Amino acid sequence: MIVAMQDHATEENIQHVIERMVELGFNVHRTTGEIQTILAGVGTPSHFDVNEFKVLTGVQDAYRISSPYKLAGRGFRPEGTKITFPNGVVVGNEEVVVMAGPCSVESRAQILDSAKKVKAAGAKFLRGGAFKPRSSPYSFQGMGLEGLKLLREVADETGLLVITEVMEISQIEVMLPYIDCFQIGARNMQNFNLLRELGHVRKPCLLKRGIAATIEEVLLSAEYILSGGNYDLMLCERGVRTFETYTRNTMDISAIPVLKKLTHLPVLGDPSHGVGIRDLVPPMALAAVAAGADGLLMEMHPDPEKAMSDGAQSLYPEQLEKLMAQLRKLAPVVGRKIA
């Protein structure tokens, strides 16, 4: 941590700051310029709040130097994390993995039809929500346990893996037998209790970026899960909230190469929530893979107009097929291939 003192800070002010830094475990090196004194603290105290220093008398500003995250940083595992699933599918190598399916599990017929179409298109995972996070208490809340059973059944029948959202600690145990990957939704990216529990679980997780979460916050939330011992973790950019209202969110494509640089965890893109408009999903999916995504998570429904949720952004099966064909041509350009 660096603390820059104000031009006119007194020796007393400076000594006080040095004492606080030493108390925290820093070795303090002092640089005095013609007017300004800078205090450089080296070492890695376990816990400190840089904001505390910003408001001490005589301090102009304070900067944290070390990353607040350790296990999530690329330095911890420079070769990158690869997650291997029971049927041999790997996320995090040169193959780009596609996960697709409806927003919600609505019925046996719907989810089976979806699974077949998703499989035919070439995706590896079936997505579908059994427990739905709905902004309004009056909206469809999901089929629950029955939905989980249907997901497992149709996935086994078609040879797909299952990814679905967990919203509550009490659901973890219930879900374990039925799924291959837990999805942590944007609204739960800072549900620290939930993250901590999933850190103790030994099943892969996909962590979605919060609607206004910084890159650093994404990695700190990842740190919660990793610190519990669960290293089978993927991150997912799904759009952030901005002033623009034409699209549902603003998909931050740059988060993909930025995260690939900062962390060893695989990074996926969700263009469906990212833009929220069906016809914009294909270009954004192509953009995500062009930018280096390790995978895509997309919504497809056999009949979007009848969808109980997110129909407006769900691809038609034909759209998914056509997009997959384009992705197979695009991936090699950036040194990848579609799984």
Place this chain on the structure above:
Amino acid sequence: MIVAMQDHATEENIQHVIERMVELGFNVHRTTGEIQTILAGVGTPSHFDVNEFKVLTGVQDAYRISSPYKLAGRGFRPEGTKITFPNGVVVGNEEVVVMAGPCSVESRAQILDSAKKVKAAGAKFLRGGAFKPRSSPYSFQGMGLEGLKLLREVADETGLLVITEVMEISQIEVMLPYIDCFQIGARNMQNFNLLRELGHVRKPCLLKRGIAATIEEVLLSAEYILSGGNYDLMLCERGVRTFETYTRNTMDISAIPVLKKLTHLPVLGDPSHGVGIRDLVPPMALAAVAAGADGLLMEMHPDPEKAMSDGAQSLYPEQLEKLMAQLRKLAPVVGRKIA
């Protein structure tokens, strides 16, 4: 709901939209202009997604007319909600209620000292976190149950009410005997499972606005709690995330009069998280009350430099006293008084 068709929409397009609207339970009235057709759907279907209509062929745009929330809207209780606490304190009448205390309960000595100072300043509630939401898994996570007991003990000793954050469903039962009001943190504003549980509880709650939550989303989250039968609910503006980095958040003072207009629930302000810088807290507290807040939630620590969390934004006891004196003079100007 209104659906505006594009200029060149075909009769087939129009009929299809009308059918979907009728299926949902709308009575459809059609207005045809020289070029454009507008379909007005009246009635109140229980569930529909306006986004679904935006992407139908031939549709230019669709607009939801009715509020998505019913119980939270001011029309439901025009006289306003007043919450009465066991010792007679009321939130939601002409008295502005102040809640203050440290960010976290750190020790018996610290929380007792805080309580005395908070009481002396004239506040009615003691705040202090026993369960802390920390962005980093390495930060102090709170004293837990022991912290709750200390809160209750010192509050009883000084004649204050207790408000503290609940982060997990499993904590609700544990906390009930010790507290007077549950605080739902910004990161949990859309933890719908938690909200639903608190809706079944019969103890007051304070719901903080999410870091990037719209006014509508705040009211929909309130709706979750109200629909469970718990009407003792307060809302709290605590700053939203913007591009500005000088302050920790950007406190949206306008949310106070806006919410007072849209809902019957009391609306408080938290200038501590709102600005994140100690010396800016008093002006923002004054601004919040000038704008119509029903109360304030502020951080004060007997020795901010030693605080284990949020020291940089915690008021010194003298600052709190001085601010309370100013608030007592300001409140009458806007037809209120400090409780």
Place this chain on the structure above:
Amino acid sequence: MIVAMQDHATEENIQHVIERMVELGFNVHRTTGEIQTILAGVGTPSHFDVNEFKVLTGVQDAYRISSPYKLAGRGFRPEGTKITFPNGVVVGNEEVVVMAGPCSVESRAQILDSAKKVKAAGAKFLRGGAFKPRSSPYSFQGMGLEGLKLLREVADETGLLVITEVMEISQIEVMLPYIDCFQIGARNMQNFNLLRELGHVRKPCLLKRGIAATIEEVLLSAEYILSGGNYDLMLCERGVRTFETYTRNTMDISAIPVLKKLTHLPVLGDPSHGVGIRDLVPPMALAAVAAGADGLLMEMHPDPEKAMSDGAQSLYPEQLEKLMAQLRKLAPVVGRKIA
């Protein structure tokens, strides 16, 4: 325009709104539901402010139906706008045009070296600022007229076109003999006087999206230029301001397909300002073309560490060459080719 009255609006309120709508030139159709009245105004009044209606007594909300822009909308020119330059280069057909060069013209040697490298890489335009918009009055403000002359000279020598920023009405006349395309910077997207003047000029312009401009505002600014008779206009997404601080801006890749849908004007991407970090520029450039961009505007400097401005985001010549090679492979995947 649609005006939705509140549930309890009086007949007097309703009549008053109808009168105002009629005064503005609307034909008003009234739909009365069980509780609520909706007034649909059809016709196209030349000027009205929908916000004025939102605050009339009894009004719940008001919505503008028609696009506020006419000339910029795709309906005006469904086949799309193609801009032909003196040497035959076309922007807006299936060829993706690349524009590259340093942020500023710094010296003859620097701009000549840049031009050669840009040409060798396969770009069609040389960019370089002669008049620089600098946030600080103490920063390098550009070489001015001398810079323009150098741009023209080296561009002619290497067979490139010239694009450079115009900041002030008085510069237009000065610049005309030296350039092929005016660039309107993000900070001037709503400099309406400047836009109006450029609308009278008969030379192509590239309009950059403002740092927090909505898609609609971009098209309204385009409308200023088009309404002056200058139809040789291109738009450019260059990143918007959000809460994220790791990147300089957040590049809104979705703006590319959204604008391609809403307008007939060519849409380019500027990944250099979009992300602000050199090594992130190539993935974002690939993402932009994958998403449908008609061109790219990028910063390249022969020696970025010596650059007088924006060195941190300028590509090395080798990076530009390598990126161009990737773009040549990527473009056909989305039905394009690199010019």
Place this chain on the structure above:
Amino acid sequence: MIVAMQDHATEENIQHVIERMVELGFNVHRTTGEIQTILAGVGTPSHFDVNEFKVLTGVQDAYRISSPYKLAGRGFRPEGTKITFPNGVVVGNEEVVVMAGPCSVESRAQILDSAKKVKAAGAKFLRGGAFKPRSSPYSFQGMGLEGLKLLREVADETGLLVITEVMEISQIEVMLPYIDCFQIGARNMQNFNLLRELGHVRKPCLLKRGIAATIEEVLLSAEYILSGGNYDLMLCERGVRTFETYTRNTMDISAIPVLKKLTHLPVLGDPSHGVGIRDLVPPMALAAVAAGADGLLMEMHPDPEKAMSDGAQSLYPEQLEKLMAQLRKLAPVVGRKIA
């Protein structure tokens, strides 16, 4: 400037960075921790780009220590700037100055009526736009020179000062004889050419914060004007752009105390643009003064429903009178009084 090297940076990397820092004029002090090296550069080079250092090989991060602005900083004039107008009105002392009037000058009758009502309410300045910045080229663009003459005439008749917006360099000369203060609109906050010209003028200016301008950018724009020699400058918070759509902008009340701390220039608030909704203007005006504003700039129209622009946010004359009465009671609470 501080440069923090990465853990594994080589000696060669470090030396290279030191060389660049020395080239720029810094004295470099090196602190080597167990793993990490930190380079502290002291001195004040006239021009450098901290971003350039962030991308050098081996660099983890770089931080600018000194303020990029000098003349605008409070240290330059700790006693604060006071601007004295021809009739003795002062902005920047303990009196809070109110400026009010319609958005646009529409006719002699309208602006005269406005002036009388503004005077009666107790304001000191008449505002009104003669040159209007309109997002759409089809909206009313203002009365121009005739509007200026009317402003001067009615202001003289009622004993008010005139503040009105300048949009273009060519307008400065034209406006000088008629006005008392130039208003620089939000969209022109970074129109550096315009700012530079106004810096050469010897007439007071009010600079509005850009719609997504950081506090630092506001002060750098102020620096442009001050560096030209014009020290009669006021700043104005008028709302920033966020994700919230209920209000037209989000008024950042904290900008008032933050700017009062960082600069010596007077700081005003514009709640009319800040919220954009008539009935929310009074609470926000009270909040602004409670937070320490040196003045208010508000829109009032004799008949808002007939206003040609911004009618939805313009106060009725009675509302202005009532608000002024409240402000007279509130100001003393924060040690001020209404001029």
